[in-house]
Amino acid sequence: MNKMKKYRIIARIHVQNAFVYRANVISGLLFYTLFIFVFFNLWRAIYEGGSVSGYTHGQVVWYLIITELVVFGCRTRIVTQINEDVKTGAIAYLLNRPVHYIAYQAAAAAGQIAANLFFFGLLAAALGFLFVGPIPDFQWAGVPCMLLSGALGVALQFASMTAIGLTAFRLEDNSAVYLIFHKLVFMLGVFLPVEFLPGWLQGIAKALPFSYVAWGPAKLFVGFSWSLFLQIVPMQMLWLSVMTGLSLLMYRSGMRNLQMNGG
Amino acid sequence: MSSEAIMAENLTKRYRTRVKAEGLGAGVKALFQPMYREVDAVKGISFTVQKGEMLAFIGPNGAGKSTTIKMLTGILHPTGGSMKVLAYDPVQNRRELCAHIGTVFGQRSQLWLHLPPVDSFAMLGAIYGIDDTERRRRVDVLAQRFGLGEFLHTPVRKLSLGQRIRCEIAASFLYEPDILFLDEPTIGLDVVVKQAIRELILEWNREKGVTVFLTSHDPGDVEHICRRAMVIDHGVVVLDQPVKTLKESCLNRKVITVKFFEPRILPAMDGVQMECSEAQAVLTVDTKRRPIGEVMTAVTNAGGVADITVNDPPMEEIITEIFSAREAGT
Numbered sequence: 056m057n058k059m060k061k062y063r064i065i066a067r068i069h070v071q072n073a074f075v076y077r078a079n080v081i082s083g084l085l086f087y088t089l090f091i092f093v094f095f096n097l098w099r100a101i102y103e104g105g106s107v108s109g110y111t112h113g114q115v116v117w118y119l120i121i122t123e124l125v126v127f128g129c130r131t132r133i134v135t136q137i138n139e140d141v142k143t144g145a146i147a148y149l150l151n152r153p154v155h156y157i158a159y160q161a162a163a164a165a166g167q168i169a170a171n172l173f174f175f176g177l178l179a180a181a182l183g184f185l186f187v188g189p190i191p192d193f194q195w196a197g198v199p200c201m202l203l204s205g206a207l208g209v210a211l212q213f214a215s216m217t218a219i220g221l222t223a224f225r226l227e228d229n230s231a232v233y234l235i236f237h238k239l240v241f242m243l244g245v246f247l248p249v250e251f252l253p254g255w256l257q258g259i260a261k262a263l264p265f266s267y268v269a270w271g272p273a274k275l276f277v278g279f280s281w282s283l284f285l286q287i288v289p290m291q292m293l294w295l296s297v298m299t300g301l302s303l304l305m306y307r308s309g310m311r312n313l314q315m316n317g318g
Numbered sequence: 319m320s321s322e323a324i325m326a327e328n329l330t331k332r333y334r335t336r337v338k339a340e341g342l343g344a345g346v347k348a349l350f351q352p353m354y355r356e357v358d359a360v361k362g363i364s365f366t367v368q369k370g371e372m373l374a375f376i377g378p379n380g381a382g383k384s385t386t387i388k389m390l391t392g393i394l395h396p397t398g399g400s401m402k403v404l405a406y407d408p409v410q411n412r413r414e415l416c417a418h419i420g421t422v423f424g425q426r427s428q429l430w431l432h433l434p435p436v437d438s439f440a441m442l443g444a445i446y447g448i449d450d451t452e453r454r455r456r457v458d459v460l461a462q463r464f465g466l467g468e469f470l471h472t473p474v475r476k477l478s479l480g481q482r483i484r485c486e487i488a489a490s491f492l493y494e495p496d497i498l499f500l501d502e503p504t505i506g507l508d509v510v511v512k513q514a515i516r517e518l519i520l521e522w523n524r525e526k527g528v529t530v531f532l533t534s535h536d537p538g539d540v541e542h543i544c545r546r547a548m549v550i551d552h553g554v555v556v557l558d559q560p561v562k563t564l565k566e567s568c569l570n571r572k573v574i575t576v577k578f579f580e581p582r583i584l585p586a587m588d589g590v591q592m593e594c595s596e597a598q599a600v601l602t603v604d605t606k607r608r609p610i611g612e613v614m615t616a617v618t619n620a621g622g623v624a625d626i627t628v629n630d631p632p633m634e635e636i637i638t639e640i641f642s643a644r645e646a647g648t
Contacts, residue, residue, distance in 0.1 A: 060447075061444040065441055065444065068437050068441055071437070072433060075432075147393040147394070148421075148423060148426055150392065150393050150412065150416075151391055151416050153417045
């Protein structure tokens with residue numbers, strides 16, 4: 056229990072810290088609103104003619120609100136932080152504490168993400184109701200499953216960011232890896248539902264981790280069914296395990312090879 | 319129970335660094351055929367430190383001091399040899415060990431820069447498993463002892479260097495470690511803060527019996543804090559003796575720099591080496607032969623003093639002297 060207490064307090068202090076930078080919170084909320092407003096209008100123009108790939112206009116706007124909520128909610132400094140820690144050697148100084156580096160980062164990010172989801176969640180709900188009203192045919196019985204999928208999406212994004220950050224042990228500049236991941240998550244789920252992609256690409260997207268960050272949870276929110284749940288959540292769990300395992304392997308190998316000059 | 323706090327035997331550390339040759343062609347070649355160079359930072363050192371001992375681990379830049387500290391604290395894995403710190407193997411039992419050791423690296427902050435010290439202390443309290451009531455009691459004691467009250471709630475990144483280092487040391491005392499590893503703890507600090515920090519460390523040693531393992535380029539730290547000095551150079555321990563002995567042979571000099579309003583002639587004094595240029599004089603005083611007070615009196619009696627500073631000779635100079643003395647002795 057004591058072990059968990061330390062990580063709980065780390066998370067709590069990072070929640071408190073998230074409330075300190077008001078300008079960051081406000082600019083993020085404004086940016087989110089602007090983003091949703093632009094796409095609401097874009098989708099309205101596209102949807103003049105009815106539904107697209109099974110999504111109504113209301114569903115697609117709510118879909119976007121939820122995918123962006125996952126993206127904005129996951130906004131932490133994790134990649135930059137791990138990069139800095141590895142490049143400057145500061146990672147070694149964190150080892151001087153009876154705490155696991157990855158678990159520490161996870162607790163800190165959890166605090167930050169909880170604060171983000173609180174702010175952006177309220178705004179997301181308000182914008183959704185304002186623009187298109189409640190989610191059409193919302194399945195209340197599926198709420199626990201939707202929340203589970205949302206949590207898995209956030210965890211998958213965190214584990215992937217951790218793995219990308221840890222590539223700093225091997226790569227001088229890992230920004231390209233981050234950009235590729237970020238763009239793939241955006242194109243294969245955040246911006247467009249996977250169902251909008253050509254058939255052959257849908258198959259590839261559903262086999263890769265990128266869509267399970269945002270498409271999975273958002274799809275369950277706007278069109279819940281048990282078969283969809285059984286299709287999405289096991290894949291989220293699989294990719295979360297892969298990314299977590301990869302992060303731990305990279306961490307262990309990086310720490311073994313850690314070389315720091317004196318001074 | 320063992321009286322040894324630290325034991326190192328034949329400890330070695332070899333780094334492998336990538337070598338990049340000059341020019342575009344060499345850069346392209348390195349893509350396919352990278353070249354590496356091996357550096358022996360620590361070459362088989364052996365020593366023991368007793369519990370409660372205050373040891374200065376000194377040497378020139380690149381001698382292997384920080385590498386040794388990082389191995390003893392489990393940050394770096396040694397290439398060879400064995401070590402025990404408080405009966406723990408730092409490689410195998412790093413997390414258990416770090417609950418019993420404190421580290422202060424003067425050149426790097428270990429506090430969370432965006433958080434006020436009070437939050438860092440809360441986080442450390444949780445990490446080290448100190449209950450909230452006890453942690454608050456200890457923070458109160460440390461805040462009083464280290465004079466942290468006024469900036470306990472200011473984010474660390476907004477503190478001055480002296481305030482930050484005080485917080486760093488207070489943070490490392492929070493969980494009452496048995497050994498304190500101090501790597502350049504007073505670097506960049508002014509004389510008053512340096513002295514305050516030295517006194518705090520001494521006090522903690524007297525009261526709690528903490529073992530101190532210190533590296534510093536400041537002879538004042540060695541002289542005021544430690545009782546034993548170990549000199550390392552090129553990864554090898556070249557001297558291990560009481561600070562008292564070192565003081566008699568090498569730490570017995572002070573450098574006085576005097577600026578006058580107009581050129582002055584100072585009287586020649588036995589045990590004082592003088593370099594005068596225009597309105598400035600640099601006096602190197604052998605304090606064994608001539609008390610510093612007498613020299614100061616002679617300087618002020620000359621009149622027209624615009625500025626005066628008293629310093630220890632640089633550590634590099636002292637180490638050079640140690641090497642010269644050793645060579646002369648062999």
